[in-house]
Amino acid sequence: xxxxxxxxxxxxxxLFITTSCDSSKKRDIKKEEKVxxxxxxxxxKKDSKSNDKIDTNAISRKKDIELVKxxxxxxxKNLTDKNGFTINYExxxxxxxxxxxxxxxxxxxxxEYRNAMFLKLxxxxxxxxxxxxxxxxxxxxxxxxxxxxxxxxxxxxxxIPKNYxxxxxxxxxxxxxxxxxxxxxxxxxxxxxxxxxxxxxENDKRLSNEWIKVTSKLIKDSNILQLTELNNAEKILTHNN
Numbered sequence: 001x002x003x004x005x006x007x008x009x010x011x012x013x014x015l016f017i018t019t020s021c022d023s024s025k026k027r028d029i030k031k032e033e034k035v036x037x038x039x040x041x042x043x044x045k046k047d048s049k050s051n052d053k054i055d056t057n058a059i060s061r062k063k064d065i066e067l068v069k070x071x072x073x074x075x076x077k078n079l080t081d082k083n084g085f086t087i088n089y090e091x092x093x094x095x096x097x098x099x100x101x102x103x104x105x106x107x108x109x110x111x112e113y114r115n116a117m118f119l120k121l122x123x124x125x126x127x128x129x130x131x132x133x134x135x136x137x138x139x140x141x142x143x144x145x146x147x148x149x150x151x152x153x154x155x156x157x158x159x160i161p162k163n164y165x166x167x168x169x170x171x172x173x174x175x176x177x178x179x180x181x182x183x184x185x186x187x188x189x190x191x192x193x194x195x196x197x198x199x200x201x202e203n204d205k206r207l208s209n210e211w212i213k214v215t216s217k218l219i220k221d222s223n224i225l226q227l228t229e230l231n232n233a234e235k236i237l238t239h240n241n
Contacts, residue, residue: 061230064138064140065140065174065175067130067138067140068091068128068130068140068142068175069175070089071089071090071091071130072091072175074087074089075089075090075091077089086133087132087133088132088133088134089130089131089132090130090131090132090134091128091129091130091131092128092129092131093126093127093128093129094126094127094128094129095124095125095126095127096124096125096126096127096141097124097125097237098122098123098124098125098146098237099122099123099124099236099237100120100121100122101121101122101123101222101223101224102120102121102218102221102222103118103119103120103121103218104118104119104120104214104215104218105118105214106118107191107193107207107210107211107214108152108207109193109195109203109204109207110195111195112158112195113153113156113157113158113194113195114153114160114195115151115152115153115154115156115192115193115195116151116152116153116164117149117150117151117152117191117192117211118150119147119148119149119150119188119214119215119218120148120150121145121146121147121148121218121219121222121224122145122146122148123143123144123145123146123224123227123233123236123237124143124144124146124237125141125142125143125144125234125237126141126142126143126144126172127139127140127141127142128140128141128142141230142172142174142175142230143172143173143174143227143228143229143230143233143234144170144171144172145170145171145172145173145181145224145227146168146169146170147168147169147170147171147184147185147188148166148167148168149166149167149168149169149187149188150164150165150166150167151164151165151167151192152164152165154192156192156194169184169187169188171184173228174228174230181225185219188215188219189211189212189215189216189219191207191208191209191211191212193207193208193211
């Protein structure tokens with residue numbers, strides 16, 4: 001009987017210890033879950049604030065772009081307010097920092113109608129000042145792509161000029177349609193070698209293919225097609241500038 005009582009006491013003690021351990025483990029698990037849940041909640045709040053900030057900046061930038069477009073469009077119109085007072089929309093463009101993204105070799109031919117071509121690429125800051133009836137209301141910054149196209153004897157004359165004709169073709173991603181960029185690229189990559197007049201000889205064809213290759217390579221390797229965001233382009237302008 002004593003032995004039975006003793007065994008019962010041992011069993012109850014073990015049961016109590018086991019139960020206590022389980023309860024302690026459960027409390028620890030709940031505590032860990034609470035800490036994890038709090039950390040997760042704080043992370044979600046932090047991410048949410050960060051996203052809100054990004055969204056706010058994006059919305060503000062979009063509004064600025066639309067405002068500039070409105071001023072540009074309205075600057076060509078005779079406008080009045082609801083009471084008949086004249087409203088004069090104006091904008092002024094000022095160029096800022098500029099950085100070269102590369103230059104091609106000069107591709108040239110020989111002959112009576114010889115000519116030569118080379119292309120340079122730049123990105124540049126563009127500040128647009130908005131004015132209403134002469135009073136400045138806002139300044140908005142943009143990034144522009146400049147395709148600096150140079151050609152000697154573009155008219156294929158037998159009287160070869162001394163100087164190159166320079167044409168700067170500009171694309172501003174935030175203001176222009178993508179079709180503007182495509183037209184510029186089509187123009188600057190198109191060869192114009194007809195040293196024998198209106199018909200291309202074999203050398204003209206060889207030089208034409210070479211021009212297509214060097215201009216296409218420069219445009220692709222320069223990364224200019226990806227420099228459409230103001231922040232990314234400004235990093236390039238700041239680097240080694």
